[in-house]
Amino acid sequence: MRIVLLGAPGSGKGTQSQRLVETYAIPQVSTGDLLREAVGKKTDLGLRAKAAMDAGKLVEDSIVLGMIRERLAQPDAERGFILDGFPRNIAQAEALTLLLADLGTPLDAVILMNIDTAVLLKRLSGRRICEDCGRVFNVFTSPPGSLPNCERCGDKPRLIQRPDDKEEVIGKRLEVFEAQTKPLVEHYRAAGLLRVINADAEVETVFVDLTAAVGRPAAVPGVALRR
Numbered sequence: 001m002r003i004v005l006l007g008a009p010g011s012g013k014g015t016q017s018q019r020l021v022e023t024y025a026i027p028q029v030s031t032g033d034l035l036r037e038a039v040g041k042k043t044d045l046g047l048r049a050k051a052a053m054d055a056g057k058l059v060e061d062s063i064v065l066g067m068i069r070e071r072l073a074q075p076d077a078e079r080g081f082i083l084d085g086f087p088r089n090i091a092q093a094e095a096l097t098l099l100l101a102d103l104g105t106p107l108d109a110v111i112l113m114n115i116d117t118a119v120l121l122k123r124l125s126g127r128r129i130c131e132d133c134g135r136v137f138n139v140f141t142s143p144p145g146s147l148p149n150c151e152r153c154g155d156k157p158r159l160i161q162r163p164d165d166k167e168e169v170i171g172k173r174l175e176v177f178e179a180q181t182k183p184l185v186e187h188y189r190a191a192g193l194l195r196v197i198n199a200d201a202e203v204e205t206v207f208v209d210l211t212a213a214v215g216r217p218a219a220v221p222g223v224a225l226r227r
């Protein structure tokens with residue numbers, strides 16, 4: 001299975017990817033995670049990406065495309081993958097189509113995770129991450145102490161806030177989504193790959209909808225989307 005999870009910041013792409021990984025045993029390929037790792041290790045690439053990330057802007061396509069090419073060439077991606085946060089604009093989508101055509105492994109589906117902005121704002125402001133293991137929490141919906149406990153951190157994670165989850169940066173990220181990423185909805189609808197799910201529900205409910213959507217016929221032109 002080769003799918004893209006498309007959705008605004010905080011729509012739940014990372015949360016749902018983790019469940020897909022457990023269910024389908026294929027890797028989550030998150031450009032955000034790959035970039036944060038590079039920033040953390042202070043690699044050349046990370047140093048070049050950091051300013052854009054901290055400002056809520058997109059990192060330049062050449063950096064992201066290089067990372068994706070390298071990641072999808074790894075053996076664990078042969079059986080499939082979940083693209084989380086990539087592509088982010090039309091140029092990246094076109095480059096992905098060419099790359100997958102070269103590999104002879106086209107996408108099966110693009111899932112749009114539809115959700116209201118007010119819900120996103122609350123989710124992003126409440127998100128916290130364990131500094132040690134990277135597990136994602138939410139002070140409103142999944143605070144520390146939520147099961148299952150992490151084998152590494154037990155029930156006492158050291159929580160930090162992502163620098164780009166500060167209020168002033170969240171606004172910019174949502175703006176960038178509207179201007180640069182939202183056009184992918186029509187791009188993938190025209191390609192016959194788009195499925196739309198409601199991402200504003202309990203995590204398990206969204207997951208049930210998501211797995212059903214993977215096997216559902218593509219969305220057709222003219223169907224209105226919630227904003």
Ligand code: AP5
Pocket residue numbers: 007008009010011012013014015016031032033035052053054056057058059060061064084085086087088092123124126127128136137138139141142164173199200201202203204206
């Ligand atoms: P990235 O890491 O991709 O961030 P994002 O797209 O902004 O998405 P998020 O990680 O914020 O949200 P999510 O949808 O994964 O939600 P989550 O599951 O965590 O990108 C970061 C930056 O890297 C970008 O701004 C850019 O600079 C750069 N970048 C990345 N990819 C790039 C690319 N391709 N090109 C250029 N630049 C790129 O959930 C959010 C919170 O809500 C959590 O606390 C979670 O617990 C909670 N939650 C999730 N689901 C539910 C639910 N159903 N009910 C209640 N709470 C929920």
